[in-house]
Amino acid sequence: MHIVIIGNGIAGSSAARHLRKLSDHKITMISGESKYPFSRTALMYIYMGHMTYEHTKLYEDWFWEKNRIDLVEGWVEHIDTKSQSISMKNGDLIKYDKLIIGTGSKSNKFGWPGQELNGVAGLYQLQDMQALENASKDKVGRAVIVGGGLIGIEMAEMLASRKIPVTMLVRESSFWNNVLPPEESAMINQHIAEHHIDLRLATELKSINGSNKVISITTNHGEEISCGFVGLAVGVSPNINLLKDSGIETKRGILVNDLLATSVTNIYAIGDCAEVKTPKIGRKGIESIWYTGRMMGEHVARSIMGETVSYDPGIWFNSAKFLDIEYQVYGEITAELNGETESLYWQHVTEHKSVRINYMKDSGSVIGFNLMGVRYRHNVCEAWIKNKTNIKEVLANLAFANFDPEFYKQYESAIILQFKGNLTEPIVHRAKRKLRLVQDYLKTISLH
Amino acid sequence: MNLYKSISISGHNYTEDMPLFQKIQLAVVGLGFLIMLLAAFNFEALHSSWWLLASLGMIIMGTIGYGYGQYSGTVAGIKNNHVWQASLSSRGVIAWILGVFLTGFYVVLYWYPQFLGLGVAGAANTGLVGFFDPLSRLLKGQPASQWFMYGALYTIAIVTLGMKFIYKYRHSQYQVFRTISIMFFQTIFAFLLPELLLRLNIPSNDFKNVWPLNYNFFFDWHIDEMIKAGMFGYFILFWGIIMFLIITPILTYFYGKRWYCSWVCGCGGLAESAGDSFRQLSDKSLKAWKIERWMVHSVLVFVFLMTAMVLYTRFSGNSRILFLDSYQLSSWYGFLIGAAFSGVVGVGFYPLLGGRVWCRFGCPMAAYLGLLQRINTKFKIGKKDITLQAKFRITTNGSQCISCGNCSTFCEMGIDVKAYAQRQEDILRSSCVGCGVCSAVCPRGVLRLENL
Numbered sequence: 001m002h003i004v005i006i007g008n009g010i011a012g013s014s015a016a017r018h019l020r021k022l023s024d025h026k027i028t029m030i031s032g033e034s035k036y037p038f039s040r041t042a043l044m045y046i047y048m049g050h051m052t053y054e055h056t057k058l059y060e061d062w063f064w065e066k067n068r069i070d071l072v073e074g075w076v077e078h079i080d081t082k083s084q085s086i087s088m089k090n091g092d093l094i095k096y097d098k099l100i101i102g103t104g105s106k107s108n109k110f111g112w113p114g115q116e117l118n119g120v121a122g123l124y125q126l127q128d129m130q131a132l133e134n135a136s137k138d139k140v141g142r143a144v145i146v147g148g149g150l151i152g153i154e155m156a157e158m159l160a161s162r163k164i165p166v167t168m169l170v171r172e173s174s175f176w177n178n179v180l181p182p183e184e185s186a187m188i189n190q191h192i193a194e195h196h197i198d199l200r201l202a203t204e205l206k207s208i209n210g211s212n213k214v215i216s217i218t219t220n221h222g223e224e225i226s227c228g229f230v231g232l233a234v235g236v237s238p239n240i241n242l243l244k245d246s247g248i249e250t251k252r253g254i255l256v257n258d259l260l261a262t263s264v265t266n267i268y269a270i271g272d273c274a275e276v277k278t279p280k281i282g283r284k285g286i287e288s289i290w291y292t293g294r295m296m297g298e299h300v301a302r303s304i305m306g307e308t309v310s311y312d313p314g315i316w317f318n319s320a321k322f323l324d325i326e327y328q329v330y331g332e333i334t335a336e337l338n339g340e341t342e343s344l345y346w347q348h349v350t351e352h353k354s355v356r357i358n359y360m361k362d363s364g365s366v367i368g369f370n371l372m373g374v375r376y377r378h379n380v381c382e383a384w385i386k387n388k389t390n391i392k393e394v395l396a397n398l399a400f401a402n403f404d405p406e407f408y409k410q411y412e413s414a415i416i417l418q419f420k421g422n423l424t425e426p427i428v429h430r431a432k433r434k435l436r437l438v439q440d441y442l443k444t445i446s447l448h
Numbered sequence: 449m450n451l452y453k454s455i456s457i458s459g460h461n462y463t464e465d466m467p468l469f470q471k472i473q474l475a476v477v478g479l480g481f482l483i484m485l486l487a488a489f490n491f492e493a494l495h496s497s498w499w500l501l502a503s504l505g506m507i508i509m510g511t512i513g514y515g516y517g518q519y520s521g522t523v524a525g526i527k528n529n530h531v532w533q534a535s536l537s538s539r540g541v542i543a544w545i546l547g548v549f550l551t552g553f554y555v556v557l558y559w560y561p562q563f564l565g566l567g568v569a570g571a572a573n574t575g576l577v578g579f580f581d582p583l584s585r586l587l588k589g590q591p592a593s594q595w596f597m598y599g600a601l602y603t604i605a606i607v608t609l610g611m612k613f614i615y616k617y618r619h620s621q622y623q624v625f626r627t628i629s630i631m632f633f634q635t636i637f638a639f640l641l642p643e644l645l646l647r648l649n650i651p652s653n654d655f656k657n658v659w660p661l662n663y664n665f666f667f668d669w670h671i672d673e674m675i676k677a678g679m680f681g682y683f684i685l686f687w688g689i690i691m692f693l694i695i696t697p698i699l700t701y702f703y704g705k706r707w708y709c710s711w712v713c714g715c716g717g718l719a720e721s722a723g724d725s726f727r728q729l730s731d732k733s734l735k736a737w738k739i740e741r742w743m744v745h746s747v748l749v750f751v752f753l754m755t756a757m758v759l760y761t762r763f764s765g766n767s768r769i770l771f772l773d774s775y776q777l778s779s780w781y782g783f784l785i786g787a788a789f790s791g792v793v794g795v796g797f798y799p800l801l802g803g804r805v806w807c808r809f810g811c812p813m814a815a816y817l818g819l820l821q822r823i824n825t826k827f828k829i830g831k832k833d834i835t836l837q838a839k840f841r842i843t844t845n846g847s848q849c850i851s852c853g854n855c856s857t858f859c860e861m862g863i864d865v866k867a868y869a870q871r872q873e874d875i876l877r878s879s880c881v882g883c884g885v886c887s888a889v890c891p892r893g894v895l896r897l898e899n900l
Binding site: 010039041042045048049050051052055056057058059060062161162163191194195290291294317319320321323324326328375377378379382403404405406407408409434435436 | 462464523524525526528529530531532533534619620621622625728733734841843845846847848850851852853854856857867870884887888889891892893896897898899900
């Protein structure tokens with residue numbers, strides 16, 4: 001059997017790797033972006049000079065040959081589902097028995113005047129980073145970033161690393177406050193200012209001005225800001241242009257069932273480009289994040305090998321870094337509390353560190369953790385959420401979740417002081433967080 | 449392919465203008481070295497304690513000032529911007545020039561110290577070594593040797609660039625504590641204490657320099673010298689054996705080799721401070737790992753063999769075993785490993801291969817510590833099952849790895865940390881010196897140094 005994968009992002013690469021683990025089939029992985037799979041999330045670090053492209057490759061080059069995964073560099077022109085073949089831009093024809101589509105996302109553009117000018121770019125692909133590199137070779141003057149999400153702040157950090165003055169236009173009234181609760185969002189606003197990035201909240205882009213190259217932008221407040229570069233970071237959408245007229249059912253993304261199969265037999269879709277028809281409760285149909293891409297890649301390999309377990313990404317988690325502030329989230333954290341949930345929030349007085357634990361008002365079950373500048377253990381938080389562990393037990397054992405390096409100050413007592421619930425007796429908490437103790441503790445909670 | 453090429457070199461197009469403060473600090477360092485250089489060329493007027501003080505003072509203050517200027521006005525956090533774009537840290541022209549200079553310096557230091565002004569056959573010192581006489585007389589009441597001069601510069605490098613490192617990682621207590629420890633052990637144990645002991649007419653000893661790193665510890669002349677020195681000499685011998693046989697295994701079993709390699713050791717100390725700008729240059733390939741294992745363990749075998757023969761000779765008076773001659777073997781070890789590898793290649797190649805080339809490929813102590821760090825064995829004593837499992841490991845936080853590669857890139861020991869992290873495996877590697885930088889540079893908080 002010949003399994004062909006279009007796209008070598010984390011979804012495609014994971015699929016290839018797991019298919020090889022499970023089978024001996026012929027595997028071909030196609031990408032026009034780069035022959036060897038690399039980490040898209042590391043693009044910013046190449047630009048900032050922390051790493052070179054070579055460092056961001058998922059594996060050394062020999063890995064793919066050793067595992068008999070054929071890498072084809074090139075762009076796909078058309079998929080013919082009847083003859084089960086793919087035509088490449090260079091005229092090659094590739095036949096498949098099973099096809100996995102993992103074409104990822106493309107940066108959103110909302111039809112702004114001037115959005116096709118030179119000096120306007122998004123940040124998703126390797127080529128985008130190269131375009132950014134080229135654009136910043138000339139004197140940019142000022143750069144304007146449109147959008148205040150994870151990519152927006154990455155682009156701002158990238159440009160600022162080269163001493164290019166940056167203005168960020170953010171539609172929301174506070175940074176990423178459609179996802180982050182108000183306190184965390186305010187912390188990031190402040191931190192952005194510390195990095196001398198000009199953050200314009202509640203401001204939207206109206207037009208990009210210039211004849212050939214960008215010379216300025218105009219905001220919805222009518223202000224004109226002159227700039228030599230505009231970064232578009234207003235989200236991404238599934239990259240499915242390729243599928244026009246292919247007969248594969250799509251909505252915003254490529255529709256897939258619980259086995260990640262599309263409407264056409266022998267064709268599967270994974271990662272950013274896939275839209276799960278019936279997502280699990282609390283999850284979205286399209287989740288353009290690294291981790292779900294990786295999980296889908298592993299899952300599709302199982303599906304193709306005949307397993308009929310439905311795709312379940314489990315307890316939500318994600319992470320990011322806002323300039324110097326690390327962010328981790330486990331479980332359910334919403335920008336605003338609904339009536340049934342309560343939030344325990346602790347924030348360091350001077351440093352950018354905070355811990356938020358959300359739990360159910362009535363039962364006290366913990367449902368989510370939101371962390372800024374503090375590292376928590378994934379497996380411990382997940383076990384608590386899965387087991388609906390009571391907030392009081394969580395607080396008593398909070399040190400077990402702490403994943404900060406040795407000698408870092410621990411804040412468990414301060415966090416517990418923020419607990420506003422009824423306490424018949426004070427919470428006695430452990431201070432030690434030795435690995436052996438954590439492992440023993442994990443055994444006790446997974447027994448529940 | 450063009451695209452990748454242009455990306456990998458694109459950085460070199462970006463150069464940052466150095467702020468005036470930094471330039472002034474560099475100029476001060478430069479002046480300090482200029483005085484030293486003139487003194488090295490026997491510019492007699494400069495051979496005085498005042499000029500030595502001026503020269504070292506300018507080098508010290510300028511370097512500290514430079515380190516401060518580098519990160520002042522920035523928010524605490526990871527400071528790796530432009531590492532692969534600046535010439536010095538990405539094997540550019542400046543790196544090559546520095547590499548050639550350092551290599552040359554070590555060649556002269558080890559094999560032609562007379563060119564540095566070391567007085568031969570009782571003659572007074574001149575040149576660079578002579579320039580350090582006032583400091584040497586102050587500390588031990590004797591004129592300097594090339595090793596005194598070298599030790600002084602070595603200590604200055606660790607302390608001043610260690611301060612730069614501390615400021616760079618000021619948000620990380622682990623890095624701060626560890627670097628203070630390195631600075632302390634270098635200044636007190638490696639530099640001041642041995643000189644003061646000499647002053648007191650007691651055999652000089654670096655108490656943290658353990659065999660097999662301190663490969664001449666069991667040489668007959670050393671043993672004889674210690675025995676002649678009486679009680680204190682016996683103590684030094686006793687301490688050396690205890691360090692090797694008891695203290696090292698116990699500490700390594702519980703905390704990993706890091707207690708030595710990145711908290712105490714002078715070679716590690718220099719790599720962590722002066723070598724910090726080059727840590728990203730280590731080779732992470734599987735091939736390099738294979739070479740490393742062969743080389744470092746061969747050196748360990750070599751040092752055991754050599755020491756066993758030297759001891760045999762000492763007690764039997766017989767220097768030949770089969771075709772091997774213990775004197776020849778020890779002098780070859782001294783030349784190949786003690787000088788050429790640890791000095792010339794180990795530090796000379798910092799700007800090209802990273803700061804831990806010696807620690808990774810050549811240090812027999814690191815190999816010994818590495819074996820201890822990987823102890824994992826079960827056995828029976830009588831009816832009791834005993835499990836011995838060394839405690840140190842780097843753990844991976846669930847599924848949070850994004851395969852970005854920062855951990856591997858900044859691992860000075862060339863461990864492909866990412867390969868483990870993205871598979872959610874703990875990192876248990878004999879070469880890991882526990883510097884903690886992988887954990888610090890991880891943008892997703894995935895790695896933690898832990899003792900089980």
